Amino acid sequence: MNKTLITLAGLLASLPALAADPAPATPAAPAAAPATAPAAPVVVTGTVARAVVASGISDREPTDNLTTVSNDVTKVYFFTELKDMAGQSVTHRWEFDGKTMYEMKFDVAGARWRVFSSKTLDPSWTGAWKVSVVDANGGIMKSSTFTYTKAPAAAPAAPAAAPAGGAGGIKAVVKFSGTPPAMPKLKREADPYCAKTPMNDQEIVVNGNGTLKNVAVRVIKGAAPAATPPAEPVHIDQNNCMYSPRVLGAVANQKLLIKNSDPILHNVHTYVGATTGFNQAQMKGSKDLEKTVAAGVTKFKCDVHPWMTGYVIGNDNPFICVTGENGECLLNNVPAGTYTVEAWHEKFGTKTVDVTVAAGAATAEFTFAAQ
Numbered sequence: 612m613n614k615t616l617i618t619l620a621g622l623l624a625s626l627p628a629l630a631a632d633p634a635p636a637t638p639a640a641p642a643a644a645p646a647t648a649p650a651a652p653v654v655v656t657g658t659v660a661r662a663v664v665a666s667g668i669s670d671r672e673p674t675d676n677l678t679t680v681s682n683d684v685t686k687v688y689f690f691t692e693l694k695d696m697a698g699q700s701v702t703h704r705w706e707f708d709g710k711t712m713y714e715m716k717f718d719v720a721g722a723r724w725r726v727f728s729s730k731t732l733d734p735s736w737t738g739a740w741k742v743s744v745v746d747a748n749g750g751i752m753k754s755s756t757f758t759y760t761k762a763p764a765a766a767p768a769a770p771a772a773a774p775a776g777g778a779g780g781i782k783a784v785v786k787f788s789g790t791p792p793a794m795p796k797l798k799r800e801a802d803p804y805c806a807k808t809p810m811n812d813q814e815i816v817v818n819g820n821g822t823l824k825n826v827a828v829r830v831i832k833g834a835a836p837a838a839t840p841p842a843e844p845v846h847i848d849q850n851n852c853m854y855s856p857r858v859l860g861a862v863a864n865q866k867l868l869i870k871n872s873d874p875i876l877h878n879v880h881t882y883v884g885a886t887t888g889f890n891q892a893q894m895k896g897s898k899d900l901e902k903t904v905a906a907g908v909t910k911f912k913c914d915v916h917p918w919m920t921g922y923v924i925g926n927d928n929p930f931i932c933v934t935g936e937n938g939e940c941l942l943n944n945v946p947a948g949t950y951t952v953e954a955w956h957e958k959f960g961t962k963t964v965d966v967t968v969a970a971g972a973a974t975a976e977f978t979f980a981a982q
């Protein structure tokens with residue numbers, strides 16, 4: 612029995628193995644698309660030393676530092692100074708009401724690199740604007756904000772005093788003759804906050820087209836005084852240790868709001884001639900000072916920061932404007948007639964011309980020469 616079993620086992624072992632029926636093949640899953648590795652973030656080094664909203668650029672420097680822009684100004688600049696960012700790129704992003712309106716990219720090619728972009732604004736785009744320096748990864752490095760406000764409407768002269776004929780306008784053009792003077796850097800090192808943003812002296816600002824900025828132009832003869840000043844106030848700001856705007860035109864007795872946008876103490880000290888108008892400290896974060904525009908030229912100083920200078924020109928009639936980055940401004944709604952128009956500059960003094968307004972526009976041209 613055992614011998615038979617052993618023989619049978621050996622026989623079975625010697626037979627070839629039978630192949631089992633293969634199980635039905637499961638279709639292979641389609642190969643997954645190779646994953647795209649996210650782009651490695653760019654290593655961003657360096658800093659934005661300055662980010663300034665300005666009404667103009669002169670000698671590769673901002674001519675001022677704005678926080679409020681009236682909508683009779685239609686072009687605004689954003690200046691930035693970049694440090695230790697050579698070989699990288701940044702983008703200027705202009706935003707209005709949370710919406711991106713414009714972007715401009717710059718490649719940085721030096722250890723200290725100054726660039727600026729500009730945006731033409733539609734007068735209807737009033738409200739809050741933000742302009743940012745964006746790095747190559749989309750991160751915001753620094754931002755500046757400004758408010759685009761509706762320009763106060765000129766109050767019409769008393770109808771009984773208006774000359775016969777239709778109303779027009781006087782376009783003022785102020786030219787500069789001679790070599791534009793240098794705009795020396797202000798000595799602001801005494802205050803650490805002010806020292807962080809270098810600024811040039813703005814006593815004389817010659818525009819790129821050979822015209823003069825910050826000239827107050829007004830009708831001084833031929834127009835009836837305004838019956839009442841405009842209800843809307845005018846504004847002057849202390850921003851980055853500078854008065855902005857530097858020269859402001861208004862109607863005498865119009866309300867004036869004085870703001871301190873800086874995180875430091877300022878002292879608003881005004882002069883009419885050699886006489887003090889008012890002298891008042893303004894702490895950081897304090898409410899706006901409410902004053903009334905005096906007739907004539909009022910000079911603004913700060914006893915804490917002696918380089919700070921501004922002017923408010925109060926006119927007895929509503930026909931006053933201040934030249935901008937193109938050296939021009941417009942006196943609106945001037946009734947037909949003949950007028951004496953004055954141009955005032957803080958350094959060069961005054962000049963006058965007689966202008967006749969018919970239906971339509973007239974032009975008043977002035978030229979100030981280098982001294």
